[in-house]
Amino acid sequence: MASFNEAKIKRYLKEGRGQLGTGKDYVPWTKIHEFSSKGRSSRIMGIKTGRIHHLHSDNQLRAFLIFEFNDRVVDIRESYPLLDVMEVIDDKENLRFDKFCSKETGEQLVICTNFVLTIRDSDGNESYVARTIKNTSELNKKITFEKLEIEHRYWEAKGVDWKIITDKQLTRQVAKNIEWVRETLLEDSEVDKELLSKILLNLLLCHLETPLKELLKNFDKSEGVNTGTGLYLFRYLIAKKEIKVNMNEKINLALKVKDLIL
Structure with missing residues (x-):
């Protein structure tokens, strides 16, 4: 939440934040250098959005990575401000908006939902979903419950699916694997990724009994490329969804190709 004073709200709205x-x-309501966070904050380039995303905790980063890797998610908006919350929620009974005021000025704070996602179904239809990221340890705090209830009623009134995602649902290994492979989509490469990845894919499918580590080493030698290029392209194939592996487990390069590729 950010202080809702007249000068700041005018400046943020002029900058198009949360619009x-x-x-x-899209410009998020809060950026990491403006907002004190209990967890580690991070800036990450979005592959689908083509902009820097501002994430205020490790859990938000993991959620972002998992959302982005999902083919159904076509857009991600973080730190989405509920600027019209008072107009949207008709049933304000028992909602403690007074709890969300600046201790210094007494002015209302802006309540944000961590993520608003644009989802595209198999028919090409798009819809929005809202997701709030919380540590399970926070859920027993009264102030957390009161904020979540405001979010719940807001999105319900908007007709938007809203859910809470906890740290227990954000598998660390999945996020690590996604982060490991997605780098290949962002980085420029000295080699022709498209051409060489097709050659590697063909080798993988033709040598299912070969340990992956051995196959990648042989690939580097046969193609006359730098050591590690085969591994880089293997990551690229996963990122492009050309091959599938179990993202819930650490990728073991010592396994045979048939035991690794799903």
């Missing part, structure tokens, strides 16, 4: 823009045009 209707999507993709590279």
